[in-house]
Each structure stands twice: as C-alpha cells, then as structure tokens.
Amino acid sequence: MSTEIRPRRSVLYMPGANERALEKAKTIDADALILDLEDSVSPDAKETGRANVVAAVRSGEYGHRELAIRVNSIGTQWHDDDVKAASEAGPDAILVPKVESAEQVLALVAAMEAAGAPAHTQLWAMIETPRALLHAEEIAAAHERLTVIVMGTNDVVNETYGLHVPGRNAVVLTSLAWTLLAVRAAGKVIIDGVYNAVKDPEGFDAEAKQGREMGFDGKTLIHPSQVEPANVAFSPSEDDIERAEGMIAAFEEAARENKGVATFNGKMIEELHIRDANRILAYAEALKNR
Structure with missing residues (x-):
C-alpha cells in the first residue's frame, strides 16, 4: 500500500447527470468529489450521466480534487457498463455501493482489471447493509486495491428500521465504531456518512466533530456549503x-x-x-x- 497522505476531509457527492453541477464542482474546495451515477441519477438519465462523468474525468480540469465515480450497485442493469466505462476513464477511484463480501471485492477488482483500469484507479466500497457490517473486516482486508471504505449511514438506518435522531442512534454509532475498527485493522481509510439537513449548520458541525472524535478521515457531503466546515473539522488546528x-x-x-x-x-x-x-x-x- 502507498504511504502517501492524501487528505479526504471533505468528499462531496455531485450528480452525474447534471452538467452544470459538474462544472461548478471545478471551483469547490473539496478534497474529493464523488461523481454519482447511483442515487442522484434517475433511470432514464443513467446513460447520460455515465457519459458526463467519463467526460469530466477525462477533462483533467479538477485540479487537486480526487475524483471517484460511484457506479450503480452490483446486480443492477447498469452496473457492468458503469464499471467498464469508469475503468476506461481512469478516475482516481471507482466507488461501489452496497458491497457485502470479500468475494464481491475480488470480483470487482477482476472486472476493473478486465476493463483496463489503470494502476492508479483505486476501488472504494460502501458499507451500508447489515450483511456488510457483519463482514466489515473481511471486506476491508480483501484486496490491496480497495483503499477506502465509505459509510452509507442513511441505508444503515433504513435497513435496520431505525430512526434518524440528533447525535445518531445507537445502531448507527455501533456500526460506525465496528467498521472503523475493521478498516483500521486493515490499514485503510474510512469516510463518515452524510448529514441530511443542509440548512442545519450547527447539526452538521456537531456530527462532523463526532466523526473526527471517533477517528474518521473525513465526511461525505451532499451540499457545497458543507465543504468548509468539514475541512475545518477534520484538519489539525x-x-x-x-x-x-x-x-x-x-x-x-x-x-x-x-x-x-x-x-x-x-x-x-x-x-x-x-x-x-x-x-x-x-x-x-x-x-x-x-
């Protein structure tokens, strides 16, 4: 594994089908951008989104920002084409949602290699289901190309039938701590989940501080207004x-x-x-x- 330190304090999701948003992302001071083909892209816009994010990566116009393409999950009708196109584009990383086993990690690495992904393109995996949480250690350690784990806290709440509460409920906190231990044991990077209330800066600050205190490397974000607070929260003062x-x-x-x-x-x-x-x-x- 590389010993290079790459800050990932602020990791901002950008909708892949929105060309205006992709253009604006070139001016946002996030450490990393996730060019999204999954949740933020409707089924009828999947191919447009795929073409947009490939063009964005190939443009070379995003400066210091690390670029990851989030593909659609394993088993969907778009997944294989997403992985092939993303691998050929050669972003910094390909992020796959709902990874649930070491076997899936190995299959993803094989698919990336078959599609010609360059050596610098890492695999990132989202842990967001009960099955994934129970196999977090083997997922994190499955392959050296998997370098970053991203927490999908909204899905954790949904799949455990829990509630979104200030400070996060006990199952979410347990999931965060459990996965962090697994990721650190594997020597990898782990990014905290999103904060949904974009008009609640105090709530965001509190959750970012909580994530930093737990040991996370950074936080995934859903709005540009969250970038600066995340950068502050996860930077040494x-x-x-x-x-x-x-x-x-x-x-x-x-x-x-x-x-x-x-x-x-x-x-x-x-x-x-x-x-x-x-x-x-x-x-x-x-x-x-x-």
Missing part, C-alpha cells in the same frame, strides 16, 4: 500543531538527557504520543502541499 511540536521537542530533550520519562504540559508522554504527534504534523504538511 493551530493548537494541535503547536502541541504536537512541543510534545516531540520535550520527548527528544528527555532522550538527550537520558531521562526515563518525558513530560509535556505536566503530563507523561510515551512513544505512542509521539507517533500521533508526527502523524498530525505530516497531515498538516500534506494539506499545505495539496
């Missing part, structure tokens, strides 16, 4: 950076003085704290260079 630098300096000073214990701001620090501090500084540097 100036205080975070200053604390990380101070912690490393204190640890190195203790080592030079042959002290068995290092302290910073009155607290003992260990190797694990330094690993976290280095990660924060590396991420901050990646944000500067994106």
